[in-house]
Amino acid sequence: MALEVVILAAGMGKRMHSVLPKVLHPVAGEPLLFHVIKTACALNAETVHVVTGHGGEMVQKRCQDLDPALYGKLSFHTQKEQLGTAHAVSCAMDGVKDGNTVLVLYGDTPLPDPALLEPLTHVPQEGMNLLTVKMRHPFGYGRIVRDAQGQVSHIVEEKDATESEKQISEVNSGILAASGATLKHYLPRIGNHNAQGEYYLTDLTGIMVADGRTVQTTVTEDEERLAGVNNKVQLADVERTCQKLRARKLMEEGVTLADPARIDIRGSVIHGKDCCIDINVILEGKVVLGDNVTIGAGCVIRNCEIGDNSVISPYTVMEDSVLKVHNTIGPFARLRPGNLLEDEVHVGNFVEVKKSHVGKGTKAGHLSYLGDSEIGKDVNIGAGTITCNYDGANKHRTVVGDDVFVGSDTQLVAPVTVEAGATIGAGTTVTRTVPAGSLVITRARPRIIENYARPVKAKKE
Ligand code: UD1
Ligand code: CA
Numbered sequence: 001m002a003l004e005v006v007i008l009a010a011g012m013g014k015r016m017h018s019v020l021p022k023v024l025h026p027v028a029g030e031p032l033l034f035h036v037i038k039t040a041c042a043l044n045a046e047t048v049h050v051v052t053g054h055g056g057e058m059v060q061k062r063c064q065d066l067d068p069a070l071y072g073k074l075s076f077h078t079q080k081e082q083l084g085t086a087h088a089v090s091c092a093m094d095g096v097k098d099g100n101t102v103l104v105l106y107g108d109t110p111l112p113d114p115a116l117l118e119p120l121t122h123v124p125q126e127g128m129n130l131l132t133v134k135m136r137h138p139f140g141y142g143r144i145v146r147d148a149q150g151q152v153s154h155i156v157e158e159k160d161a162t163e164s165e166k167q168i169s170e171v172n173s174g175i176l177a178a179s180g181a182t183l184k185h186y187l188p189r190i191g192n193h194n195a196q197g198e199y200y201l202t203d204l205t206g207i208m209v210a211d212g213r214t215v216q217t218t219v220t221e222d223e224e225r226l227a228g229v230n231n232k233v234q235l236a237d238v239e240r241t242c243q244k245l246r247a248r249k250l251m252e253e254g255v256t257l258a259d260p261a262r263i264d265i266r267g268s269v270i271h272g273k274d275c276c277i278d279i280n281v282i283l284e285g286k287v288v289l290g291d292n293v294t295i296g297a298g299c300v301i302r303n304c305e306i307g308d309n310s311v312i313s314p315y316t317v318m319e320d321s322v323l324k325v326h327n328t329i330g331p332f333a334r335l336r337p338g339n340l341l342e343d344e345v346h347v348g349n350f351v352e353v354k355k356s357h358v359g360k361g362t363k364a365g366h367l368s369y370l371g372d373s374e375i376g377k378d379v380n381i382g383a384g385t386i387t388c389n390y391d392g393a394n395k396h397r398t399v400v401g402d403d404v405f406v407g408s409d410t411q412l413v414a415p416v417t418v419e420a421g422a423t424i425g426a427g428t429t430v431t432r433t434v435p436a437g438s439l440v441i442t443r444a445r446p447r448i449i450e451n452y453a454r455p456v457k458a459k460k461e
Contacts, residue, residue, distance in 0.1 A: 132144050
């Protein structure tokens, strides 16, 4: 039997108080829904049915940002009115094959462990599997009501529960699995006579039990991973859980974290051996670290590849850049998109680099802007060097050859070329090609006036 997954994502999320549909609120930098879709695909689902409604167009459009291999598995279904979770599942049933197993996941419950879900997909003959959770604070969840023999009898929602039912700590995760045929048979039998006037998917349990069908429960204590997001407090809780899991995974793989509670990973991290990450670092998008890479406190790194033995010092912000080995960057450096830094490059404090290719051993230690440039090997960029790459209308390139010495406070007015081995005196404005091996200097000669008398402050009347 092949697996099909139905993800409920049509709810408005009233308690979020937001114009953004609930399932698009981000956890670890991507929509709640994306986490669920990835889980569904990790379980090898043949088709992933996404039921959308509130903000449906926005949700469908956002899904186009997914990896094409995942997006290709999606099938969207519209639930015009949000009449409840059972109604939402029935909206997807047209696309479901009777003989397939259907796993229902919730778009607002992003962190279930695939290892916990896989066994659920082996459904008892004509029956159903239900995932339940023991929760210390069950408030808000549907409660699992069991008979004297401990067999599940039905589920009662918080709003419909009696005082004694509210004491039950075993709750409905919302996640269940049954065959397509079973769901198609029982969903139409669910009514909406309850406190919210909704068609509750949870009623499936009571109806199937009463009909003598097997409802098998799997109880887990992993309440953190099955927490749903209904408001911003729960969104923050789920974010913390997700970050804790990611930090733990990195440490298990050998990365040293100064404090696992103070790192945020909003994407994927690939790394070599002996990497160390200090506190308050944010890694976004696709980050690749070689061996022995050190990242200082407060760095924000997005879509970068950082080669072996590189040191990124505190408060560096970098994106879409490739750094080869033995680079030293920061503190307080800014790498904007499109850089390729060869081996042993040094980019120091308050240096901004953009769309530049910087050669091996080149150093820009302090207070500079290098944009749209091609800089050779072993170049010294003095403090305060600026590539004037923008003429107010277009961007132009600066080319600096190997072994050039750029004195402090130099302006390189692009397009311009400085050939290999040239020397630029401090304070120079370079506006045309500097030939190889030459010195260029545009500095007014100093005039000295001896015994100069400074103006004195006028006395107040
Ligand atoms: C639901 C369960 C509850 C369970 C909890 C777990 C029901 C009736 N209740 O409650 O037993 O403990 O989840 O988190 O199922 N949705 C639709 N269409 C609708 C209504 C909801 O697609 O008409 C979607 C929502 O977008 C959401 C999910 O279904 O992703 C759950 O809906 P929500 O309203 O959050 O249900 P809960 O009150 O949390
Ligand atoms: Ca919910």
